[in-house]
Amino acid sequence: MGRSRPHRYEKFSIQPKSRHAISDAFLSLWRRRSNGLSQFLQGCALVGSQAGEVSVKGLPFCGRTGIPFHKELCTSTRKNMTRKKSVHGAIPIRAVDFVMYCAGHPKKTRAWYQKIFGFSPGEEWNEFWSEFATEPVTFCLNGPNKARREEMDWDGAPAIAFAVEDIHEAAVVCRKQKIPILRGPVETSVCWMLFIADPEQNRIVLHQRKNGTAG
Secondary structure (H helix, E strand, O other): OOOOOOEEEOOEEEOHHHHHHHHHHHHHHHHHOOOOHHHHHHHHHHHHHHHOOOOEOOEOEEOOOOEEOOHHHHHHHHHHOOOOOOOOOOOOOOEEEEEEEEOOOHHHHHHHHHHHHOOOEEEEEOOOEEEEOOOOOEEEEEOOOOOOOHHHOOOOOOEEEEEOOOHHHHHHHHHHOOOOEEEEEEEOOOEEEEEEEOOOOOEEEEEEEOOOOOO
């Protein structure tokens, strides 16, 4: 028999004497870099630059993608892939409904936001509560409590509102978990709100709309 020719697949080729060593190199690179195709291809380029034109006999490359078809490589990749573990919290959150700042002079303050940032009025727009159309998350200004109702006094540090499925059930969980409840549950014409605090005393609003929407 005559001298065997190198096998060619796309831009790669292999010399018969070196195929086992190169195969080991590719397997090692694939295992170490299975978190990204781009990194794997960079590794292939590195091996190629050191060994000349290289590939592995029995490991053909598909089209122009540079992805090898080989059971061992595919099996190794599947084993190295990590699945994201789902985390179930004590109070499941559906979405972020709004971010709230407090303003002693709401008309003056909201005019500043309109002038500087070009914000447009949202659904609710009065001296007590001003919503800006800042989708996907609404930015709100909370004004002074002119009604003098204690449950409607929301003055304080900025707060983020998380949508929950059941505000009353969330309140029960907060009490069981010994989470500080600052106010509520408070009922308005369109929603329920529960003000709580995290370990750093940042305010959080647990929010449930009466129409069932979130976000």
